[in-house]
Amino acid sequence: MFDDRTPIYRQIADRIKADVLSEALKGDEQVMSTNQYAAFYRINPATAAKAFQQLVDEGVLYKRRGVGMFVSPDAREALRSERRKSFFAEVVDPMVAEAKTIGVPLSQVIERIRELEG
Amino acid sequence: MKIEVDDLVMRYGATTALDRLSLNLEGGKIYGLLGRNGSGKTTLLSVLAAFRRPTGGRVRIDGQPVFENARLTERISLIRDGGATVELGSAQEAVGFAEWLRPGFDGRYARSLMALFGLDPKKSVSGMSKGQRAALGVVMGLASRAPLTMFDEAYLGMDAPSRYAFYDALLSDYLANPRTIILSTHHIEEVASLFEEVVIIDKGRLVVHEESTRLLSRGTAVTGPAAQVEAFTTGLTVLNSRRLGPTTAATIYGDLDEARLAQAAAAGLELGPIPMQDLFVHLTGERR
Amino acid sequence: MRFPSRILGGNAVFALIGAAALLTICAGAVAVITAFGNTPDSAWEKAAQAVNWYSLMVGISLAQSYLPVYLAHGQTRRRFGAQAAVAIGVFGPLLAALVTAGYLIESGIYRLIGWSQVLTRPHVFDEATQVPLVFLEYLIEFLAWLTAGAFIGSGFYRWGLGGLLTIPVAVGLVVLAEGAIGTELRLPILPHAIGVDVPQSLGTTLGVGLGTFLVGLALTWLIIRDIPVRNPKS
Numbered sequence: 228m229f230d231d232r233t234p235i236y237r238q239i240a241d242r243i244k245a246d247v248l249s250e251a252l253k254g255d256e257q258v259m260s261t262n263q264y265a266a267f268y269r270i271n272p273a274t275a276a277k278a279f280q281q282l283v284d285e286g287v288l289y290k291r292r293g294v295g296m297f298v299s300p301d302a303r304e305a306l307r308s309e310r311r312k313s314f315f316a317e318v319v320d321p322m323v324a325e326a327k328t329i330g331v332p333l334s335q336v337i338e339r340i341r342e343l344e345g
Numbered sequence: 346m347k348i349e350v351d352d353l354v355m356r357y358g359a360t361t362a363l364d365r366l367s368l369n370l371e372g373g374k375i376y377g378l379l380g381r382n383g384s385g386k387t388t389l390l391s392v393l394a395a396f397r398r399p400t401g402g403r404v405r406i407d408g409q410p411v412f413e414n415a416r417l418t419e420r421i422s423l424i425r426d427g428g429a430t431v432e433l434g435s436a437q438e439a440v441g442f443a444e445w446l447r448p449g450f451d452g453r454y455a456r457s458l459m460a461l462f463g464l465d466p467k468k469s470v471s472g473m474s475k476g477q478r479a480a481l482g483v484v485m486g487l488a489s490r491a492p493l494t495m496f497d498e499a500y501l502g503m504d505a506p507s508r509y510a511f512y513d514a515l516l517s518d519y520l521a522n523p524r525t526i527i528l529s530t531h532h533i534e535e536v537a538s539l540f541e542e543v544v545i546i547d548k549g550r551l552v553v554h555e556e557s558t559r560l561l562s563r564g565t566a567v568t569g570p571a572a573q574v575e576a577f578t579t580g581l582t583v584l585n586s587r588r589l590g591p592t593t594a595a596t597i598y599g600d601l602d603e604a605r606l607a608q609a610a611a612a613g614l615e616l617g618p619i620p621m622q623d624l625f626v627h628l629t630g631e632r633r
Numbered sequence: 634m635r636f637p638s639r640i641l642g643g644n645a646v647f648a649l650i651g652a653a654a655l656l657t658i659c660a661g662a663v664a665v666i667t668a669f670g671n672t673p674d675s676a677w678e679k680a681a682q683a684v685n686w687y688s689l690m691v692g693i694s695l696a697q698s699y700l701p702v703y704l705a706h707g708q709t710r711r712r713f714g715a716q717a718a719v720a721i722g723v724f725g726p727l728l729a730a731l732v733t734a735g736y737l738i739e740s741g742i743y744r745l746i747g748w749s750q751v752l753t754r755p756h757v758f759d760e761a762t763q764v765p766l767v768f769l770e771y772l773i774e775f776l777a778w779l780t781a782g783a784f785i786g787s788g789f790y791r792w793g794l795g796g797l798l799t800i801p802v803a804v805g806l807v808v809l810a811e812g813a814i815g816t817e818l819r820l821p822i823l824p825h826a827i828g829v830d831v832p833q834s835l836g837t838t839l840g841v842g843l844g845t846f847l848v849g850l851a852l853t854w855l856i857i858r859d860i861p862v863r864n865p866k867s
Contacts, residue, residue, distance in 0.1 A: 262520045270538040396862035419707040426865035429705030446706035
C-alpha cells in the first residue's frame, strides 16, 4: 500500500493534500478521524495523528475541539500557490532532464504540450 | 499500564537471560519488542506477567511489584504457545475456563474471533494443529481485554492470511478499547506499522527504546555515484554499504541536519528511509 | 475467592462414570468367577484399590494441567494453591462416598443371592455396611493419594526429571496414611515392604490421616509458592 521511500505519515499527509487540491475534500469539510485512517492503513493511530498534526502545522487542516479535523477554507489556494512555486523545479526540470537523457527532442515535448492544451 | 523495570537480572543456571536490564514504558500504547533468538524477550515478558520471579532487580507495574500480586496479575495477559489452555477439553471449554478465571474476559468477543479465525469451538485443543493453537492463543489474548496484553511470538505457525486478520483485529480492538499492548515478533515488517514505540533488546540488555517513527527517521539509505556516497558518509555511522557497478547504496544511522540534507541534494544523492527490519538487523549486529 | 467448580465439575462427572464402569467390571468378574463354580469374595474391595491410582492421577493433573492455566489467566500461586486444596478437600469425600455406596450395593446384591461379603484385607471396619467407618477409611486414603499426586505433579512440572525425587516423599505420605488405616500396606509396588504399625484407635487413625493430608498440602505449597510457568519450547 505504501512505497518504502517516504515515512507513512508523510504519505498520508500527501494524500490528504492531493484530495484537497482535487477538491475531493472541500474547505470546512470534515476529514476522517485518525482512528479511521489508522484502521484503513493498518497503522498505529499515533502515526496517523502525526500526519494530521503536520497538516495542522502547515495550515491545511484545523481542529475543532471534540468534533474533529476540518479542511481550512483557504487550504486549496495555499497548496496551489505552494505547488506553483515548486512546479518548475519539481516537475518541468526533471521532465526536461529525462527527455534529454533518452533523446526526445524538446520541440516534440513542446508540441505535445500544445496538443494537450488543445 | 505503566511499566518500570530496574536492573532486572534473570539467570537460568549458568545462563544469563537478562543482564541488568532497565526499561520504562508509560503505557497505553502498542509497543514492539524486538530481539534475536535468546535475547531475553520471552524472559522479560514472563517476568512482567509474573510467570517467573526474577533473580534480581525490580519490576513495578502501575507502581506496584507484580509477583504474586493478584490485583495486578488479573489485569495482565501474556500469550504464548496456545495461550495456555486446558488441554482436557474443546476450544469453547477453554474459552469458558478463561471466562471463569478472568473477570474482564469477553466470551462473546472470543467466540466471534474463533469464527474469524475459522476455529471449530467443538474441536479438542489437544488435537489442534500448531496454527490453530496459535490462533486460539490470539483469541485468548484479545478477548482477555487485559489492560496489559502481551503477545510473545503468539502468531508463530499461523499462516499469512490469519496473521493479517490478527493484526486487523488487534488494531481495531485497540482503537475501541485502548490499553497497553506489547508484541514480540520475528515478522517485523508485517507489524512494524502498528508500533507506536519500539524496544530492542540484545543479550539481555536494552539496545534501543524509541518512538517508532523516530527510530525509522534515524535510518537513511543513501544511493548515488560511489565517490559521492563515500564523501557524504565519511564521519557518519555506516551500518551497511553495497556497491553495484558505479552506484553505491549505503545505510547510515543517525540524524541528518539541514546542512547535511543540502549537501546530499547538491551531490545528487538519493535519500530514503529504510525498513525497520534492516535497522533491527544492523542494531543487533554480528552473526552468532 | 470462588469455589473451584471448574476443576471439580469435569473430574466429578468423570468419577461418576468411572464408578459406574467399575461396578460393571465387578459384576462381570463376579459372573466369570461364579461360572467356574466358585463363590467370590467382595469384588468391590479389590476394585476400590483402582481408585487410589485414579486419585493419584487427578492430583498430578491438578499441578500439570490446571496450575499453568491458572497462572496464565492472571491468578496467583496462592489462589491456585487454595483452590486446589479445596478441590482435593471436596473431591476426596466424593470418591470416598462413591466407594462406600459401592460396598452397600454389593452387600445388598450378595445378600439377595445369599453370599457373604468376605473382606480379605484389614480395615478400620469389620462389615462393609458400617458406613461411617468405611467412609472414613477411604477418605483418609484418597486424600493422601490426591495430595501425593499434587506433590509429584508439581515436582515434575517444576524440575522435569528432577521431579523423580518427589516420589519417595509421596510414597512416605501414602505409607503414613495407610499406616493410619491398618497394618497392611496396599501398595502394589512395595507389598509388605514397609510396615508402619500404628496402634488401632479411631482417634489416632483420624489424627494421623488428617495430619498426612495437611503435611502433603504444605509440602506441595513449598514447591509451587514461587514456581515459574515453563517457557514454551522453541
